[in-house]
Amino acid sequence: MRIISGLYKSRKIIAPKNLPVRPTTDMAKESLFNIINNLYYFDDISVLDLFAGTGNISYEFASRGTNNITCVDQDFGCIKFINQTAEAFYMPIQTIKIDVFKFLEKSTLQVNIIFADPPYNFSDVQFAKIPELIFQNNLLLEDGILIVEHSKHTDLSSLINFSYSKSYGGSVFSFFEIV
Template sequence: MRIISGLYKSRKIVAPKNLPVRPTTDMAKESLFNIINNHFYFDEISVIDLFAGTGNISYEFASRGTEQITCVDQDHGCVKFINQTADAFDMPLQVIKSDVFKFLEKSSLQADIIFADPPYNFTVELFAKIPELVFKNNLLLEDGILIIEHSKHTDLSHLENFDYSKSYGGNMFSFFEKQ
């Protein structure tokens, strides 16, 4: 994987092969960040990266100037890799080892953008728990967005606070906002 833009543009990051992850493709990530760039100034926002995996999305935010980034993942190897990479690049990432649903239930941390990249094989009920907990616990700041990455075969448009979705290859990003 590589960082698309910003301070660390074109830097390649190689994750260990034994991590249980499916990093967002560069094409999908570039398209996603073009959308985000039209709505936010990266150096003025806070981000929570759920199911952070390799940290791919968090590194992109950090490279573009975001200084308040929280990564949440329950896998020890992923947490260790994100911490090592953040240290190597001197990125301002706070990494939390936790089950994402437990984190969402207990956290009072708010952000402008909450990005979730859960396993594609989640049931629709598990996908639905993400926006349910985010909005129930008021984890988005005013005018904030929740973005869930999922397979194009999963439809989340019926969920409360759904706004729109964009498809890039086999990847889909669904955007949720307070109504």
């Protein structure tokens, strides 16, 4: 994986092969950040990266100037890799090792952008629980968005506060907003 833009543009980050991850492709990530770039100033926002995996999305935010980034993942290897990478690049990324659903049930953190990249094989019930907990617990700031990455075989358009989706190859980003 590589960082698309910003301070660390073109830097390659190689994750250990034993991590249980499916990193967002460079093409999909570039398209996603083009959308976000039209909505926010990166240095003015806070980000919560759920099911953070390798930290790929968080590194992109940090490279573009975001200084308030929190990564949540339950896998120790993923958290360790994110911490090592963030330290090596002096990136302002905090990590929390916990099950994402437990985190969402207890958290009082409020951010501008929540990015969730759960396993593509999640059930409809598991996918639905993500926006449900986020909006129920007011984890987004007033101008905030939730972005859920999922397979093109999953349709999230019936979920609470769904706004629109964008498709890139086999991946889809579904956007949710406070209404």
